[in-house]
Amino acid sequence: MxxxxxxxxxxxxxxxxxxxxxxxxxxxxxxxxxxxxxxxxxxxxxxxxxxxxxxxxxxxxxxxxxxxxxxxxxxxxxxxxxxxxxxxxxxxxxxxxxxxxxxxxxxxxxxxxxxxxxxxxxxxxxxxxxxxxxxxxxxxxxxxxxxxxxxxxxxxxxxxxxxxxxxxxxxxxxxxxxxxxxxxxxxxxxxxxxxxxVPEDPPAIVQLDPYPLLFHAKDSALESIDNNETNRRKGWQRISLFAIYFRPSELKMLEWGKMVRDAFKAPDRSPKAYFGFFPFEWQQNWKYSFDALRDEGRPFxxxxxxxxxxxxxxxxxxxxxxxxxxxxxxxxxxxxxxxxxxxxxxxxxxxxxFLEKQPSMGGNQSLPEKDLRFIKELEANLVRSGIAKPAKENL
The missing domain is CATH 3.60.15.10 (Ribonuclease Z/Hydroxyacylglutathione hydrolase-like)
Structure with missing residues (x-):
């Protein structure tokens, strides 16, 4: 087709x-x-x-x-x-x-x-x-x-x-x-x-336009990234952490001053590249977070x-x-x-x-607590503001 x-x-x-x-x-x-x-x-x-x-x-x-x-x-x-x-x-x-x-x-x-x-x-x-x-x-x-x-x-x-x-x-x-x-x-x-x-490699539909993959494969605004299989996979795995955790533990947000200085030095300052602004950097262990999330492709x-x-x-x-x-x-x-x-x-x-106090059928395959921290903080803020209700006790 x-x-x-x-x-x-x-x-x-x-x-x-x-x-x-x-x-x-x-x-x-x-x-x-x-x-x-x-x-x-x-x-x-x-x-x-x-x-x-x-x-x-x-x-x-x-x-x-x-x-x-x-x-x-x-x-x-x-x-x-x-x-x-x-x-x-x-x-x-x-x-x-x-x-x-x-x-x-x-x-x-x-x-x-x-x-x-x-x-x-x-x-x-x-x-x-x-x-x-x-x-x-x-x-x-x-x-x-x-x-x-x-x-x-x-x-x-x-x-x-x-x-x-x-x-x-x-x-x-x-x-x-x-x-x-x-x-x-x-x-x-x-x-x-x-x-x-979560697949290890980017799905075919995502690879039709690889720019988002290459954007997230960068380690800084100063880097010009090549379009190859390794970088597309790297970008996809970081995108997956972003999409699922919102703010994964291995992601560090840059200070505003450094972000602006790097933007002026970026090799690509086009609107497509957000004028060179690249507001975060990944820590060395980000790949371990992805591997824990993927867990050989198990459903979660x-x-x-x-x-x-x-x-x-x-x-x-x-x-x-x-x-x-x-x-x-x-x-x-x-x-x-x-x-x-x-x-x-x-x-x-x-x-x-995860909804059971004593998980059956082989145990609870839980996600890393450090990567869940931002979502749990979000939950606490929503409960305090009355937007969300406290979770009920597990069975």
């Missing part, structure tokens, strides 16, 4: 709604994960060149037609690739928004649904958004064709193909919702945010969820995880970082052991 580069086909004109890099020009890569059955569509997005994949999954239904899980930006290139699958396997019947809050997923659904008006749109319950709580109609969702995913998943019109489990946590000022869909025939679990796996729960969100309802989360772990999972497709993740039900369930 490769196509020649056509920049006009990468256009995403609604990027100002959620102004994330790469803004109005988004490439799409399509990959067949299960032959004739499951395809993933990847784009990138991020802030300050901290770019990670965002992923849509397309599944062929047993009765014909397609289900779309978590749409990405419907650029001309993306829609052309989808229509190649439609031509062989039938129309898009269902479009799923599997989360309740994130505008970075929600903003694509309405425009995507307009390209396939015959499709029914199903959304996670208790929709809201931050920082602006926009009604779905304002985001282009079809008023008549949009339905809430019910608690009783047997009522879903695609229940013959999928098991469904909805995690719906009331956070007081909003909700966190994760809709897990399990494609029974291929033993594939579809998730949005709860499970991640993102620290922001481990610290701020899931501890709000540990019993509810573990009940949901127990239900999902009864399915015969062989692979997980998540919306970010690596995918597919080869994983068993036991490996999925083990990722939530």
């Amino acid at each position: 490769d196509s020649l580069p056509k920049p006009k086909d990468w256009s995403w004109p609604f990027w100002p709604v959620v102004p994330l890099y790469p803004y109005g020009r988004r490439r799409t890569l399509c990959r067949e994960v299960v032959e004739g059955t499951i395809w993933t569509f990847e784009q990138v997005q991020g802030i300050l060149y901290t770019v990670v994949p965002i992923r849509m999954t397309v599944v062929k239904l047993s009765a014909g037609g397609l289900l779309i899980y978590a749409p990405v930006a419907p650029t001309p290139e993306c829609i052309r690739l989808v229509k190649e699958i439609v031509a062989k396997h039938g129309e898009v019947n269902y479009i799923i928004l599997p989360t309740s809050s994130g505008l970075e997923h929600k903003v694509f659904v309405g425009p995507f649904a307009r390209r396939f008006p015959q499709a029914q749109v199903f959304v996670a319950p208790h929709q809201w958004s931050f920082p602006i709580n926009l009604p779905l109609s304002w985001l282009g969702f079809p008023s008549k064709g949009t339905k809430i995913i019910p608690e009783n998943s047997s009522q879903l019109p695609f229940a013959d193909d999928f098991d469904c489990a909805v995690l719906d946590i009331n956070l007081g000022r909003g909700s966190f919702v994760e809709v897990a869909l399990f494609h029974k025939r291929s033993h594939t679990l579809l998730l949005t945010d709860t499970i991640l796996s 729960v993102a620290p922001i969820l481990q610290t701020l969100i899931l501890p709000q309802a540990p019993k509810q989360v573990l009940h949901w995880a127990d239900k999902v772990a009864t399915w015969d999972i062989q692979r997980i497709i998540s919306c970010h970082f690596d995918s597919p993740i080869e994983a068993s039900p036991e490996q999925f369930r083990r990722a939530f052991a």
